[in-house]
Amino acid sequence: MADILVYGSYGYTGRLIVEEATDRGLDVVVGGRDRNAVENQAIRQGCEERVFALDEPRLLDLALEEVEAVVHCAGPFAETAEPVVEGCLRTGTHYLDITGEIEVFERLAAADEQAEEAGITVLPGVGFDVVPTDCLAAHLAERLPDADRLALGFEASGGVSPGTAKTALRGLGEGGAVRRNGCIESVPIGSETRRIDFGRGERTAMAIPWGDVSTAYHTTGIGNVAVYTAVPSWAPRAARAAGLFGPLAGSGAVQSLLERVVEARVDGPDERERREGESYVWGEVETADGKRAVSRLVAPETYRLTKLTAVAIAERVAAGEAPAGFRTPAGAFGPDLILDVEGVERTDEPVIEAGDTTGGPD
Ligand SMILES: NC(=O)c1ccc[n+]([C@@H]2O[C@H](COP(=O)([O-])OP(=O)(O)OC[C@H]3O[C@@H](n4cnc5c(N)ncnc54)[C@H](OP(=O)(O)O)[C@@H]3O)[C@@H](O)[C@H]2O)c1
Known part of the structure; x- marks a missing residue:
C-alpha cells in the first residue's frame, strides 16, 4: 500500500506537495481528472497515477483503497471535499486537505463521529491556513x-x-466572519480593524473570514475568535465599499469573468519568491478579567510553509500517529508541531496582568 494519494496533484500547490513528499521518500500516487496532466507528472516524478473525476465514486474508491491517506489539493473545497471524505469513510482512508474555508471545516467537524466509527482521521487545513495560526492558538x-x-x-x-x-x-x-460566544457570525468585510505589531512595527489589520474562525474553537475551546491580516491603511474603507457590491460580486456572471482573469493573470509565487519570502503570525489571548498574552511566529513564505506542513502531517497521519475522528492540526499533534518546520521561530511576550496598561491592547 502506498503512503499518500495527492488529488489535484498537478495544480500549483499539489505539485509542490508531490515534489516535497517524493523528496522525503514517501510513496506517492498522483491523481486528478486531466489524464495528460496526471500521466506527465507521474512520469516526471516516478510515481503511480490514478485518473478520475470526483463524480466517479467507483474509481475514487479504487484509488483510495490503495493508500493510507489522501492529501486533497483540488479546491475550492466547498465544491470538492464532500465526495472525497465520503470515499474515505467507505474505504477507511485518512483524509487531509489544504482548505481554509470556514464552511468546509464546520462540515467536516460535524462528521467527527462517522470518522471515529470508520477509524479514520479527518484533518483539514494542513497548509499555511491553518497550521501556524492553529499551533499559535493552542x-x-x-x-x-x-x-x-x-x-x-x-x-x-x-x-x-x-x-x-x-x-x-x-x-x-x-x-x-468572526466567532462570538461560540457561534460563527457574519460581519461586513472591513468592519473590524485594529493595529497589530506582527514583529516589525505596528500595521493596520482587518478581520477576514480565515479558517481559524472555525478551527481555533475546536482546538482551544475559546468562544470568541477573530483573524486579522495586515493591509494598507486605506484597505478597510475600500473593502467596506466593495462589500456593498457583495451580492453582485457573488453572482455567476461576475464570478466567471473574474475566474477568467485569474486564469490569464495569476501564476503564483515563483521558486525564488517561495525560497526568500517570509510570513509573520501573531496571536493574543485575553481573560475576562483583562489578563493578556501575546506570542508570535516567524515562518517561511506561505506556499513553502504549506508544502512543508502538509507533507510533515501526511507522513505522521499515514503512519497512524493521529487519533481517529475530526482533528485540527494542533488538536492532533500539539502546539509545537509548527516548531518542527525548518525556519520557524516562536517568541512569547511576558503575560500582562489585569490592570497593567503598559503595552495594553492596540
Ligand atoms: N490552506 C492553505 O494554506 C492553502 C494553500 C494553498 C492553496 N490552498 C487552496 O488549495 C486549492 C488549490 O489551490 P492551487 O492554487 O493549487 O490551485 P490550482 O493551481 O488552480 O490547482 C487546482 C487543482 O485542483 C483541480 N480541481 C479543481 N476543481 C476540481 C474538481 N471539481 N474536480 C477535480 N479536480 C479539480 C484542478 O484540476 P483541473 O485543472 O483539471 O481543473 C487542479 O489540479 C485552493 O482552494 C486554494 O485556496 C490552500
Whole structure:
C-alpha cells in the first residue's frame, strides 16, 4: 500500500506537495481528472497515477483503497471535499486537505463521529491556513488557560496561486466572519480593524473570514475568535465599499469573468519568491478579567510553509500517529508541531496582568 494519494496533484500547490513528499521518500500516487496532466507528472516524478473525476465514486474508491491517506489539493473545497471524505469513510482512508474555508471545516467537524466509527482521521487545513495560526492558538491557550478571547493575525510576503485567488473570489459575496460566544457570525468585510505589531512595527489589520474562525474553537475551546491580516491603511474603507457590491460580486456572471482573469493573470509565487519570502503570525489571548498574552511566529513564505506542513502531517497521519475522528492540526499533534518546520521561530511576550496598561491592547 502506498503512503499518500495527492488529488489535484498537478495544480500549483499539489505539485509542490508531490515534489516535497517524493523528496522525503514517501510513496506517492498522483491523481486528478486531466489524464495528460496526471500521466506527465507521474512520469516526471516516478510515481503511480490514478485518473478520475470526483463524480466517479467507483474509481475514487479504487484509488483510495490503495493508500493510507489522501492529501486533497483540488479546491475550492466547498465544491470538492464532500465526495472525497465520503470515499474515505467507505474505504477507511485518512483524509487531509489544504482548505481554509470556514464552511468546509464546520462540515467536516460535524462528521467527527462517522470518522471515529470508520477509524479514520479527518484533518483539514494542513497548509499555511491553518497550521501556524492553529499551533499559535493552542500555545496561547496553554499560556492563559482561562482566556475567553483569541485574536490571530498574519502578514505574508509574495503573491497568491490561481486556486487561492479563485477560492477567495468565491467568498467575495459572503463578507467577513468572526466567532462570538461560540457561534460563527457574519460581519461586513472591513468592519473590524485594529493595529497589530506582527514583529516589525505596528500595521493596520482587518478581520477576514480565515479558517481559524472555525478551527481555533475546536482546538482551544475559546468562544470568541477573530483573524486579522495586515493591509494598507486605506484597505478597510475600500473593502467596506466593495462589500456593498457583495451580492453582485457573488453572482455567476461576475464570478466567471473574474475566474477568467485569474486564469490569464495569476501564476503564483515563483521558486525564488517561495525560497526568500517570509510570513509573520501573531496571536493574543485575553481573560475576562483583562489578563493578556501575546506570542508570535516567524515562518517561511506561505506556499513553502504549506508544502512543508502538509507533507510533515501526511507522513505522521499515514503512519497512524493521529487519533481517529475530526482533528485540527494542533488538536492532533500539539502546539509545537509548527516548531518542527525548518525556519520557524516562536517568541512569547511576558503575560500582562489585569490592570497593567503598559503595552495594553492596540
Ligand atoms: N490552506 C492553505 O494554506 C492553502 C494553500 C494553498 C492553496 N490552498 C487552496 O488549495 C486549492 C488549490 O489551490 P492551487 O492554487 O493549487 O490551485 P490550482 O493551481 O488552480 O490547482 C487546482 C487543482 O485542483 C483541480 N480541481 C479543481 N476543481 C476540481 C474538481 N471539481 N474536480 C477535480 N479536480 C479539480 C484542478 O484540476 P483541473 O485543472 O483539471 O481543473 C487542479 O489540479 C485552493 O482552494 C486554494 O485556496 C490552500
